[in-house]
Each structure stands twice: as C-alpha cells, then as structure tokens.
Amino acid sequence: MNLERSVEILSDLIGFPTVSSDSNLDLIEYAGEILETLGARTELTYDDQGEKANLFATLGPETDGGFVLSGHTDVVPVEGQPWTVQPFTATASRDRIYGRGACDMKAFIACALAMAPKFRAADLKRPVHFALSFDEEIGCLGAPLMLERL
Known part of the structure; x- marks a missing residue:
C-alpha cells in the first residue's frame, strides 16, 4: 500500500466536518471522484x-460475490471536548495523525481508497465493493437505505 497516499487521503477526509448533524455530501463526492476516476461503478442513496x-x-467484474470494504463517514461532535489541535485539520505528531474521525473510521476509508488503484490493476475474479454510509454514530441510519438497493 502507498502509505503517503493513505495519509494524504486521510488528511483530506479529516478536513470534512462530517458530524452526524451535518451533511457528508462533500466527503462522498470526494470519495466518489477517486473511485470513478478508476472506472468504478457508483451509486448514491x-x-x-x-x-x-x-x-x-x-471495481472489477460484474459478477456475484466479491467482498465489501465498508465504513461510515460521520463523526461525533467536538463541542465541549478539550482538543489540543484543530479537530478538522489533520495534525501529525509522534508518528500519529490526530483529527476527528482519524481512528473511527476515516483512516480505514483512506486506506481502502488508497488501495483502489491496486484493485483496479489486479486481475480480479470477483468484484471489490466500497460501501460508505452516513449516520452510523446515531443509530446506523444510512446503511439500511443502501442495503435496500443492493
């Protein structure tokens, strides 16, 4: 995996203030553009x-099966918390990256998106699916809407 690309994407993702009470459309557009550039078939709900x-x-063949890389795009609020860095700006310190959502779960999404070019280049027998949902932090409200369409 390209660590530098993962860190770059993670920094971008942290910059989207996707608190559950707010929109996640900018982040979804960003992720969608990365995947569409690679030829991914995309659908929004x-x-x-x-x-x-x-x-x-x-990405990959239009066949049944495959595997799903799934993550949620929303984060919990930052108000009333003693942040020592700007929560929606990725801050690198002591070999770590700090920012709201860095661990839960924007780093996973960043790694999945950074790996997408390798999936695209591979001779896949089954597809790789990316499922990014909204409002996991307040009851997994987005995922069921996506599942209804599959």
Missing part, C-alpha cells in the same frame, strides 16, 4: 432531506 448520502461503488 440519499436521506429524505437530500443532505446526506451513502456511496456504493464497485
């Missing part, structure tokens, strides 16, 4: 207000 979306994207 929106909440009732059209302010949040799930992204389901597929």
Whole structure:
C-alpha cells in the first residue's frame, strides 16, 4: 500500500466536518471522484432531506460475490471536548495523525481508497465493493437505505 497516499487521503477526509448533524455530501463526492476516476461503478442513496448520502461503488467484474470494504463517514461532535489541535485539520505528531474521525473510521476509508488503484490493476475474479454510509454514530441510519438497493 502507498502509505503517503493513505495519509494524504486521510488528511483530506479529516478536513470534512462530517458530524452526524451535518451533511457528508462533500466527503462522498470526494470519495466518489477517486473511485470513478478508476472506472468504478457508483451509486448514491440519499436521506429524505437530500443532505446526506451513502456511496456504493464497485471495481472489477460484474459478477456475484466479491467482498465489501465498508465504513461510515460521520463523526461525533467536538463541542465541549478539550482538543489540543484543530479537530478538522489533520495534525501529525509522534508518528500519529490526530483529527476527528482519524481512528473511527476515516483512516480505514483512506486506506481502502488508497488501495483502489491496486484493485483496479489486479486481475480480479470477483468484484471489490466500497460501501460508505452516513449516520452510523446515531443509530446506523444510512446503511439500511443502501442495503435496500443492493
């Protein structure tokens, strides 16, 4: 895996303030562009207000099966917490990256997106799916909407 690319994507993802009460559309557009550039087939499902979306994207053959890399895009609020760095700016210190969502779960999403070019270049027998959902932090509200469409 390209560590530098993972860190670059993670820094970008942390910069999207995707608190559950707010929209995640900018992050979804960013991730979708990365995957679409690689030829992924993408589908969005929106909440009732059209302010949040799930992204389901597929690389590889159009066949059954495969595996899913799934993550949620929302984060918990930062108000009332003693942050020593800007929560929506990735800050590197002592071989770590700090920022809201860095561990839960934007780093996983960053690694999955950084690996996407390798999946695209591989001779896949089964597809690789990317499932990015909204509102996991407040009851997994987005994932069921995505599952209904699959």
